[in-house]
Amino acid sequence: MVMNRSWSNRKTPVIGILTARKKDGLIAGNGTLFMELQKKLISLNGISFIFTLDGVHQEAIDGFIFNPERNGWEKITTPFPDLVYNRIPFRRSEEELKRSMFFASLKEKNIPFFNPGFIDKSELYHLFKNHPFLHTFIPATIPANHKQMLSAFLSHHQSIYLKPSRSARGNGIFKLELDTEKKIQIKGLIEYHEFISFDYFWEEWESRLLENKYLAQEEIKSILYEGKRIDFRILAHAENNHYKVTGIGIRQSQKQDITTHIPSGGRLLPYELLQNEEYDLFFETLVQHIGASLSETFGFFGEFSIDMGISQSGQYYIYEVNSKPMSFDETDIEERKIEHLCQLFLELTGKNKD
Template identity: 60%
Template sequence: MKANQAGPLIGIMSARKSNGSIAGNGPLFIALQKKLISLDGISFVFTPEDVDTDHITGYTYSPDKNHWVKEIFPYPNLVYNRVPFRKSEQNQQYQRLFSILKEKNIPFFNPCFIDKFELYELLKTHPFLQTFLPQTILIQQKKDLITFLQKQISIYLKPAQSSKGKGIFRLKLMGSSKVQLEGIYLQEIYKTFNHFWENWGKELLEKNYLAQEEITSAEYEGNRFDFRILAHADEGKYILTGIGIRQSQEQGITTHIPSGGRLLPYELLHSKEHDQFIETIIPYIGRALSDRFGYFGEFSIDAGVSKTGQYYIYEVNSKPMSFDEHEIEEKKIEQLCRLFFQLSNFQI
């Protein structure tokens, strides 16, 4: 198949919605196809249900016609995992496809979504990265959480398997017994921790919540900010693709833009210290993820700096969201296509 190919055939793996249509980041898929065509490659989007023993039925975007075309393809030179739902990735069809790809020696990335507590435990074993981790526990019983809250006074509650700031709360000890719970659209005060637990304990346990110490973040013009860092593999190394700043606005729970956060250019808060921290952690995180879960070609990092100048790693995301910064998105497309060529042994 490769002898008469100018560029690689890239399979982008996604999932179907309940109505049968294909889910996923359409604008990303279209941008990748346009870039690949300019490099004499081609891509198609498929789901595991579309896979046969010797071919895959998929959808390729036609820039000339400005719409998706259904076609039958041979197995691709590389598979890019953009499955948008955690549940889909865990079902048998997906796991079977991952096995087929390994048997056929077809490279693929990224292997999976990351569980937040698994990530914490992984980074905690790393001598260098562990210095940037906020204190964190998995909530397994009531007494663990009350002990942790009494020690930290103010903590974040996060579902171990979620993204985009969904389901995040801040829990504060007010005086000797009252506790305050704050969400993006919620604020409640409970007379005692026991009252809080009666209302929330079941959900915290069922959804595998973890508790994390609240960091007193550095501020810009009165509101806290975080770094959103995008990284890609390149020639066996991990390099920085782009940095954005996200700042909290009406609420201080999260800086995510869908929840009311604000975008700031990195240049506004740029410093040598920030650069050094970001560029140093990227290779360590990339290697740690790939050693533990399988090959990671890209990831994003949510990180921050405290008022005292201590840096923190909050989260690492295996399926980075789109960046609102146009130049970062453009560079992402370039880096991904370069990686597609490298991993499938084609020359750009």
């Protein structure tokens, strides 16, 4: 199917959703999100399509468009869109994007690029550490690349997390603990190891820590609900040069306390269970500072999610910021996400709803 530019006079945007191919050549990404965005945009008299970098040509793009009437995808060749929404799911694919001439093409055509890319945990930590407001909410963190420094850090905190700089969804995270007999215990979602000393631990784990550029972060003793640790997951979107909370969920650990992520066995709780005016105000203030800081440093971020907790002493802590949020299990938050994204598309392209 060849689509012409007859829609260019519409008052709503044409959105190109950039994704990537899996190793088997199939299109990757959040198919449900892509379909729901298309349905919403059609209701606004707009349209969207998905594409990968290998489908980009000098003046046209080969991609795929979702047809709700047929409930299926159709191949298309189309002119460049009004805006490109970055939903590349793989870091290796983003590295290919950075080496390509695609950004130059968008700049030449004056096409906005929505969300610069994945956030490296080391870069995020240094950004927030030097921020006048956000530095207060960062757990103590060091690079896990020096034996003596890591040993001293563990001795001071007794229990720490090891996190790879370039990962998401709790992948590769471990808890490192020093027990009363000075033995070293390291726990993952599946793995468990014990060492009689830090020297033995370092000998076995040094290459892994260095290769994946691990960070070490103090463990925060989070508030409990019914005896189990809980964290907050906050979704935020840009709107009229500000950032607003789109939705908040609570995740509770169950069989393990390393992470509260649902895929790792965490439990979903409604935010209303603990909601109060103080939390509401703090989360709204937090997303404004984080959004502004990210966009000023890395380029415009239209959306992000935050994983954070509250210590048993009442201190707020930021654990992660995700530039390409996973789907929320709360259907109402997912619905608001689609609504806010489409309204942001309208804003960024300068086109107004009929």
